[in-house]
Amino acid sequence: MNTFHIDWDREGRLGFPEVIYGAGKSPEVLLELLASYVADDKNALITKLQAEKAPPLLRQYPDAFFDQESGIFLLREEELSAQQARIGIVAGGTSDLFVVNEIHYTLQYLGIRSERIVDVGVSGLHRLLSRLDHLKSFSVLIGVAGFEAALPTVLGGLLPQPIIAVPTSVGYGVGEGGKAALHALLASCANGITVVNIDNGYGAAIAAFRMLGMGNSESL
Amino acid sequence: MNTFHIDWDREGRLGFPEVIYGAGKSPEVLLELLASYVADDKNALITKLQAEKAPPLLRQYPDAFFDQESGIFLLREEELSAQQARIGIVAGGTSDLFVVNEIHYTLQYLGIRSERIVDVGVSGLHRLLSRLDHLKSFSVLIGVAGFEAALPTVLGGLLPQPIIAVPTSVGYGVGEGGKAALHALLASCANGITVVNIDNGYGAAIAAFRMLGMGNSESL
């Protein structure tokens, strides 16, 4: 019917290329899209790829990288320079790892090193307080939290950097699907935390990328 | 039409008398109800009395007590014995005072001394942390919070007592009306915090009263 019109311009315009949203696409469509990237000699990132759709892609591209936890698929893993991590990804527990990893690997695709700090939830505040100095060393903090999502609020009261909060769908009852976490983060008073959609690790990574661009690009 | 059937038994059955919900009743109905209490030589508590309905009641009962902030009306203020406060009411800011006071005066009506500790919000965590020892001295803690309501979650991770959380309707946007605060408190993982309805300071006071009764009553 239609052929695909990939937005090749996007990298020039925005600094990051078009990525592929994997959730609603068949393996056939995905393979066709990947072929376009290969033909153009570009690396490709697929987000939210369901595990059962990965094998045909990995058979075609055996050197590709797939993270089971987050559903991130990378045509090839980028080699990061030995820079210090500029982004800290902070979470309260291993249940949020699927979002933490989506952020981590999207940043890697964009050439940015990040550090994952999990298990510093607010129900044991001392674990967080004892690491404040380390947390101060990042340019941007991304707080990932489900349930009542108090963690980014606490971070926002203690630390001066830009803080991007990612509510997750982890929870049950009123917490199911992440609405309670989302609303708590938006209602968090007075500290300049910004928020992205539930489970939107990819969006948080791009937002952090935009912020990093402020300092090191003259086009801004 | 009907005459009122006040539940005079309640005090015997539950340990606390029937109180009057003031929001939807006219001054005429309220005066009629108060007269029943006076005839029975009982003190009476009206909750959520709108300020414009207080003057006719105060004209009839000049010694009564009315708190503008919370809409609590007491036929007479009970003299509390010089006991130590057993209930700590903790809030993040003065915006929540209307609920804090509803709790405070309901407890006073029930003969229980409480202490109000406001302005210890999580956006300045040190103010809370520096008072942990004092907070440990109460039998029951009641955390009052609007917006994202992170305060009771933080309390629950630091202190061992029963903690009753009261979400308030303070906030705007997704926080308007208190649903975000309520849901954050219910979704708060793993620490045995219990919750009452939005702005339900009265209910929190009764719940605390029930808990205090556990230790000092042989009928239990």
Added chain:
Amino acid sequence: MNTFHIDWDREGRLGFPEVIYGAGKSPEVLLELLASYVADDKNALITKLQAEKAPPLLRQYPDAFFDQESGIFLLREEELSAQQARIGIVAGGTSDLFVVNEIHYTLQYLGIRSERIVDVGVSGLHRLLSRLDHLKSFSVLIGVAGFEAALPTVLGGLLPQPIIAVPTSVGYGVGEGGKAALHALLASCANGITVVNIDNGYGAAIAAFRMLGMGNSESL
């Protein structure tokens, strides 16, 4: 990536240890966590463990206890002293058993005996009324209810103890997922019932534990 930071302090701080939320963790992660508890010679409690994830855990720990109904996993069943049950768990029907059992086994893990009283729903009120004396004998009552959740409201009008209400996700139509039950419990006027999240049996058990601690601990 990260190693786990279990909050070993929690028992000293709060009186109860950190438990493991089973729903979103893989068997591999759970086995790793259990190993930490074993290494520390501690009993462990996993909540909301899906049935299909139990076999690998039971193969590793053949003496562990797993309750199919509630998804509670205990590294070892605690021997309770021959005390009288201090907590009464009351429900209207067998459909709510998955929550009733989560409460029961969490309390057992904490060393507290409870009694389960099911099938006393409000549609046959005599069954409840005939057992009021027995219900009066508990220190704390936990009411578990789905659908319109009228049971805890009726309990609250008849009995003086602390009453913790647990709405359940049992129901359909407007009752689906438990929101109708939750809201009815929160809106229940005037009696000092407190509420936890939908299906949060674990939270209700911890809340009851906190209340029991009021009387028998001098640290309070």
Added chain:
Amino acid sequence: MNTFHIDWDREGRLGFPEVIYGAGKSPEVLLELLASYVADDKNALITKLQAEKAPPLLRQYPDAFFDQESGIFLLREEELSAQQARIGIVAGGTSDLFVVNEIHYTLQYLGIRSERIVDVGVSGLHRLLSRLDHLKSFSVLIGVAGFEAALPTVLGGLLPQPIIAVPTSVGYGVGEGGKAALHALLASCANGITVVNIDNGYGAAIAAFRMLGMGNSESL
């Protein structure tokens, strides 16, 4: 622009005439509509008439009846025969009187005597239980309830008649506007209670009228 097309047929078709919904109409429009009824020598019923719109109507029709509480306006009060009341209107408290009266006066307009029984809320169950025999004497029961609306559920478990439940907008927090009451009534399991819209006393009265028609009309 348009002239009004009153549905004069309705009485023949359904047994009850078209009534006037007062909330969104100006006094001018209402006076014009009333004139049509007078011209046709019919009694007229206006529902949900805001108090500030009644004076011009009462000036024009000094013998009309207006109930401040419910906003019911009747062109003339019908003389009821000395029949026994066939409909029992049951409520938990005086806060729901505005709906109780809307039912009562609508039934009076339809020529049916009803009895109002208020202050039998579930928080003092004995008041209800002691009147079961009286409640059994009605052909239809209408239960009016705000907050958690447990009353009609309790009635449904104890009494065999048709029970129409009217949730009211009385409440605050999650109970505000009556959604919690409505959902609790709809989710009420297993007893054949039927429900009308929040505050819809008029609808409940018409539904009861339809039920009474079953026995005494041969056209059915």
Added chain:
Amino acid sequence: MNTFHIDWDREGRLGFPEVIYGAGKSPEVLLELLASYVADDKNALITKLQAEKAPPLLRQYPDAFFDQESGIFLLREEELSAQQARIGIVAGGTSDLFVVNEIHYTLQYLGIRSERIVDVGVSGLHRLLSRLDHLKSFSVLIGVAGFEAALPTVLGGLLPQPIIAVPTSVGYGVGEGGKAALHALLASCANGITVVNIDNGYGAAIAAFRMLGMGNSESL
């Protein structure tokens, strides 16, 4: 743990026996409950029994009746006397058959004959208008409708009997789960339609049973 306390009194009190809600119970529990009914020589009705749970029950009770469409299970089909159908069940299409049948078989269990009239939706109004005389012959009408649920509103404007409306979960988008149908039915102005929960065919049948009882029972 607990033995079952079936509410055997209910039939004397309300005129209809306790039925079994099948959705959340295991086949083992259901078999145990059925045995109680058999031991008492009573017929039993299970509602909302998922198809996969029927075979073990049918193996044990080969003469029982199971309706795949509605999930109704009857220990034995009652022989109805050759009476005329007193209840008309009206629906707009075959998609709602699962609810239509739940009503039909529940009424059969209660000894009442009903007639099912489907495919008279409002998008082809003539099909409904041509059958008005037949519809007038029933004592009670039950309107079953998903999507926008306009059918019972149209019935209510044309026919004088009691009309019970059952919204169904048939629909998609904003109609998914039946909330749009439910709200449209509750908001339906001015005609005395009453409503039950989404998909609650059982409740509608019991409500109709209560109404039929008004005329032919002297206990009322």
Added chain:
Amino acid sequence: MNTFHIDWDREGRLGFPEVIYGAGKSPEVLLELLASYVADDKNALITKLQAEKAPPLLRQYPDAFFDQESGIFLLREEELSAQQARIGIVAGGTSDLFVVNEIHYTLQYLGIRSERIVDVGVSGLHRLLSRLDHLKSFSVLIGVAGFEAALPTVLGGLLPQPIIAVPTSVGYGVGEGGKAALHALLASCANGITVVNIDNGYGAAIAAFRMLGMGNSESL
């Protein structure tokens, strides 16, 4: 601060000029905007102008037209040619007049004659059925309905033209604010009705204008 940038191009691009949304603008801002239109010798339309903001505008432009009901303000009333009305605006009652008029006067501003047909609600279906031939004579029908909004669904089953449905905020309980009407209209199955926002009479008028343009414009 900023000067206004009115989208003067719009008329060339879309065939209709930019109009002024009156609800959130002060009289000062509105007067400034009107002056731009006058300077450009254009007629101007303000929608949703609150009655209290009209007097200063009418003082400045005494020949302007203001409709109290709908809040429509026209700098000058356009003289319509003696064409036959091409748009039929159909509503169930006078409560919806504020939206009916918003459509009518917006179309007048666009030079299109429309006819208002109110009081043909579905609770008296004969009034609608007797006017089908007249309704067939319009090019486009706009159905305006609050409460359960069954009217446009019935129209859609009987008439072949494009039907634009406008849900209104008229109603109470679940109908309050118009969500029930909106959802019923969107869920209306199978007949190609299209919907605009609640109370959006202006949008419906523009949509009808777009449809009329299909036939008589060669640029399409």
Added chain:
Amino acid sequence: MNTFHIDWDREGRLGFPEVIYGAGKSPEVLLELLASYVADDKNALITKLQAEKAPPLLRQYPDAFFDQESGIFLLREEELSAQQARIGIVAGGTSDLFVVNEIHYTLQYLGIRSERIVDVGVSGLHRLLSRLDHLKSFSVLIGVAGFEAALPTVLGGLLPQPIIAVPTSVGYGVGEGGKAALHALLASCANGITVVNIDNGYGAAIAAFRMLGMGNSESL
């Protein structure tokens, strides 16, 4: 029980025949319905047919057409005359193809040629802007969009035709199920876009068919 009453009149009345909603019907019912159409020598359209229900239908009617993507089943594909496409179906990405195709094949069944233009999403606006002239050539535009659904809003600001917007259920977090897209489309200010239910491609096609009928039928 009942035999089917297909609304054969509909084509005469509305210009399009009754179609079959496939989602909730069993293959047996569907085959029975198809047989009625064949007996009447009519083509039949089934919408939203789940893939697993297609094989038995295709075995019976091997020449039928089934589109896996959209679940559209046509008894026979209509031969369209070599007309120019009059309807443009515009979407932002391949994820919305299931709705795009439902529109396309429904229009084909109605004898109308349409053109599908996908991958012109607003995140790369130049792709849309470069095709404005082509888009102007259609009589009606149908915009299909999930997530934030900004595309039809942008179309509405640039193009003069009737624009029907179809929100899709594509998205996650707050976008899950399509409510965010639906609300954004309804709230889209000032441009006369009309909206159908989420994923309701069929309804959009019928609405477009009604619009096309305005010009070429004298009965209108």
Added chain:
Amino acid sequence: MNTFHIDWDREGRLGFPEVIYGAGKSPEVLLELLASYVADDKNALITKLQAEKAPPLLRQYPDAFFDQESGIFLLREEELSAQQARIGIVAGGTSDLFVVNEIHYTLQYLGIRSERIVDVGVSGLHRLLSRLDHLKSFSVLIGVAGFEAALPTVLGGLLPQPIIAVPTSVGYGVGEGGKAALHALLASCANGITVVNIDNGYGAAIAAFRMLGMGNSESL
């Protein structure tokens, strides 16, 4: 009762001082708070101050600044150095000015110059496209939008900077209160836009302040 504990540390910790949320505080409380700032020789910012509460504050501090539109109160207006504006605040219309100004004056309080660009809504896209070069010159863009909030999505597809989106409560029907705008912004796919609460101009300003701090502070 309690004296105020202002979080004087905040400036050292986060770089910006504690501000006063004006909405729920009485003029007496506000005056008391302002006195603390004056005593400490600090400038103070009050947000969301209702117009009727400003006069007593202005009487006490005649040199203070109050913006009627946004409810911003500044003890004294800071003199900004003649720097170029680093923040661009972009909106579609004057209805959003109350939020635009809250951002502008908060930034001024923090010593940062911003530029307000309003009336570039997406319904006239050319106005936005013609100013892309100017928009590229800012370090951070803040997009303010009500209704369907498509503007920040369009910005995100065209420009590379950090983009903070502020949904506003401007709209009606489904757009009332700003939920539709909020959800559309959160669901906006793939471009790294971050979002704050509805009408939270203050939060957006602080978030921008945090981002600016990344480049020019060595403590980060």
